[in-house]
Amino acid sequence: MSTTIRNESEKINIDQIIRANVPLRMHSTYRTGGAADYLAEPGHLDELREALRWAEERNLPVTILAGGSNVLISDKGVEGLVILLTGLNRHHIRGVLCVAHSGLPLDTAINVAIEHNLSGLEPLGGLPGSIGGAVWGNAGVREVSIMDFVEWVDYVDYGGNLFRYYPFKADRQYRASFFSGKECVLYEVALRLIPNKNSSEARLAKEESRNIRLRKGQFDLPSAGCMFKNPPGESAGRLIEKTGLKQMNYHGAIVSANHANFILKSSQDTTSADIYALSEMVREKIEKETSISLEREVQLIGRW
Ligand SMILES: Cc1cc2nc3c(=O)[nH]c(=O)nc-3n(C[C@H](O)[C@H](O)[C@H](O)COP(=O)(O)OP(=O)(O)OC[C@H]3O[C@@H](n4cnc5c(N)ncnc54)[C@H](O)[C@@H]3O)c2cc1C
Structure with a gap:
């Protein structure tokens, strides 16, 4: 399914969302790295599409950045346009679906779900980064990964076309997804969760997951989590x-x-x-x- 770009983007003042030579170190959990030649911070879908179109017109490469918790940014900076997604952060609950823009921190999405008596994500409590970043790399902990919950993902290709993707079981890969390595931007994610009657239990479970990370000292010094994937059958x-x-x-x-x-x-x-x-x-x-x-x-x- 594809939707063509509407003319609304003509109303967008592109200069307000794109800046030149912008330091990126504060957008990475390592707090290292150089500047983006250009940085766009879209706040909604049309701005995202307009930023992509701006890069395409100038034949510039595009790099997507969200929570910056799984990246190492070169000290020599990033060529072309970096699109920072942290401004795409709206969310709502529809029945058992938690629907969130991709830049929303995963931890916030878990809290919102718990407030609405929806469970499942608690083991991911304290996992840094955005919901879109989590889906892109199928982030998870031993027993649970985000793809276990994904109902659909709306994503945009670099031409600005919007698609809806429904994952299927065979899709579930270790620290990779249908999107890894593709030229696209995850825009909105719907997670199918499990209704619960006792949100305080879920809240405690989520906090415990976060506390385990704190006790292990995961946030004592800057890192980007695991540097390497586990090889098959090994750690x-x-x-x-x-x-x-x-x-x-x-x-x-x-x-x-x-x-x-x-x-x-x-x-x-x-x-x-x-x-x-x-x-x-x-x-x-x-x-x-x-x-x-x-x-x-x-x-x-x-x-x-
Ligand atoms: C202390 C610490 C602990 C961690 N523990 C875990 C753990 O237990 N399990 C685990 O799986 N990971 C862990 N991580 C890694 C990290 O938190 C996850 O990979 C997280 O999901 C990355 O999300 P992000 O928004 O920060 O992505 P980013 O770091 O911003 O981006 C990562 C990659 O995804 C792409 N990307 C991000 N968002 C989008 C989007 N919307 N559309 C298209 N591409 C996108 C980027 O281009 C980049 O290639 C840890 C990291 C830290 C710092």
Whole structure:
């Protein structure tokens, strides 16, 4: 299903949503990286489409950024247009569906669902980032991932055409989705949840999930979560730990002592290049010792 662009976008003052040479470090949980050549912050669908059209007319590459909790932004900045989705954050409840714009923080979506006596997402409590980012990479914890709940996703291709996607079971991939690697922007997500009679129990369960992360020190120092995906039948963290790489340090980028798959930024001066260099050292060492080639989970953005 495709919808053509309406003429409403002509009313949009494009200069109000696009700025040049905008630092991005505050839009990444690592707090590193350079500037976007251009940054658009759309607040609704027509602005998003207009930003895409603006980039297409100038033949500029497009990069999508939301919560910035699974990216490493190049110190040399990002070429072309970065579209930051945090302004797309409206939501509503329709029966057992929680319908949210993609830039809404996942944690907020979980709170809204609980307030409406809808359950299921509590194990994802405290997971950083947006609902769209979570769907893009099928974020999750051991027992639950976001795709378990997705009823449909409205997304826009880079030509501005709007589509609705209904996932099916075979779609459920580990830390990947139908959208990963495609030129599209997830715009709105509907999650099918489970009615509950006791919202306070759900609230406690959600808070406990968040507290577990806090107790593990996940937010003590900047990171982007797991650097590598788990190889089939293995745990990347366990491999890194077994290889004796915990607390390996390169210019303040450190392999976490708590969770060896997290690379932390321990100093203000640590750059994206330092974090990347350490991750490559880890990857090469693991490959040499175990012949397993780790695939990066954290997305590299910009001029690498
Ligand atoms: C402390 C910490 C703990 C974490 N723990 C977990 C965990 O337990 N499990 C887990 O799975 N992840 C975890 N993560 C990683 C991260 O939270 C998730 O991957 C999150 O879902 C990313 O969402 P985001 O909005 O921050 O995406 P971003 O980092 O902004 O983007 C990630 C990728 O998705 C693309 N993208 C984002 N939104 C859209 C959209 N609307 N349309 C098209 N493309 C889009 C971006 O282009 C980029 O390639 C953790 C991160 C941190 C910092």
